[in-house]
Amino acid sequence: DTAVSQTPKYLVTQMGNDKSIKCEQNLGHDTMYWYKQDSKKFLKIMFSYNNKELIINETVPNRFSPKSPDKAHLNLHINSLELGDSAVYFCASSQDLGQGSNYGYTFGSGTRLTVV
Amino acid sequence: GESVGLHLPTLSVQEGDNSIINCAYSNSASDYFIWYKQESGKGPQFIIDIRSNMDKRQGQRVTVLLNKTVKHLSLQIAATQPGDSAVYFCAENKGFGEETSGSRLTFGEGTQLTVNP
Numbered sequence: 001d002t003a004v005s006q007t008p009k010y011l012v013t014q015m016g017n018d019k020s021i022k023c024e025q026n027l028g029h030d031t032m033y034w035y036k037q038d039s040k041k042f043l044k045i046m047f048s049y050n051n052k053e054l055i056i057n058e059t060v061p062n063r064f065s066p067k068s069p070d071k072a073h074l075n076l077h078i079n080s081l082e083l084g085d086s087a088v089y090f091c092a093s094s095q096d097l098g099q100g101s102n103y104g105y106t107f108g109s110g111t112r113l114t115v116v
Numbered sequence: 117g118e119s120v121g122l123h124l125p126t127l128s129v130q131e132g133d134n135s136i137i138n139c140a141y142s143n144s145a146s147d148y149f150i151w152y153k154q155e156s157g158k159g160p161q162f163i164i165d166i167r168s169n170m171d172k173r174q175g176q177r178v179t180v181l182l183n184k185t186v187k188h189l190s191l192q193i194a195a196t197q198p199g200d201s202a203v204y205f206c207a208e209n210k211g212f213g214e215e216t217s218g219s220r221l222t223f224g225e226g227t228q229l230t231v232n233p
Binding site for chain 2: 004033040041042043044045048056090092094104105106107108109110
């Protein structure tokens with residue numbers, strides 16, 4: 001079973017459209033994240049949710065709206081898509097209460113968004 | 117602002133050689149560091165981590181060294197194989213072990229490792 005799964009894997013859409021990317025984790029982690037990876041491979045955090053509560057909200061346009069219906073899901077909705085939104089978006093999860101030896105994140109396989 | 121960065125964007129090695137990937141960080145408050153490997157078309161994958169109270173940690177064919185004096189982190193891969201070709205990221209975090217939510221993992225820019233047969 002995939003630990004962190006996100007859909008779709010590829011998304012091609014026109015400027016101005018609204019689209020959503022879904023993410024689910026079956027690891028029982030409390031915290032989930034969305035990261036954006038640009039064409040130079042730089043990974044930048046966008047949002048973080050802990051038990052459905054927004055914890056981190058970086059300087060991201062308000063066209064991006066995360067939704068967490070439960071702690072196993074964190075979806076990303078993007079309104080009025082722009083060319084600059086083209087990137088790979090990664091969902092991740094972590095158990096960050098100091099328990100266990102792996103304090104790192106488990107990432108999904110990414111969603112490549114192309115806005116044309 | 118404070119960030120984690122890498123010295124070299126690309127590294128090319130011969131199969132069987134040892135590889136060393138370097139990372140410099142500037143946040144002296146960081147107490148936990150992780151190396152990730154990202155293969156083409158996949159998400160970053162955990163390789164090895166180290167806490168700030170350690171200066172060396174070994175895994176299977178990989179070793180991470182931490183020099184807090186100069187804020188330097190390195191990943192050593194022994195007997196590099198073609199399957200090791202990927203982008204490698206170091207990442208930092210703060211507050212390891214604290215019961216706080218909202219940890220922020222900050223990534224460096226990545227080093228593309230190419231292993232030549």
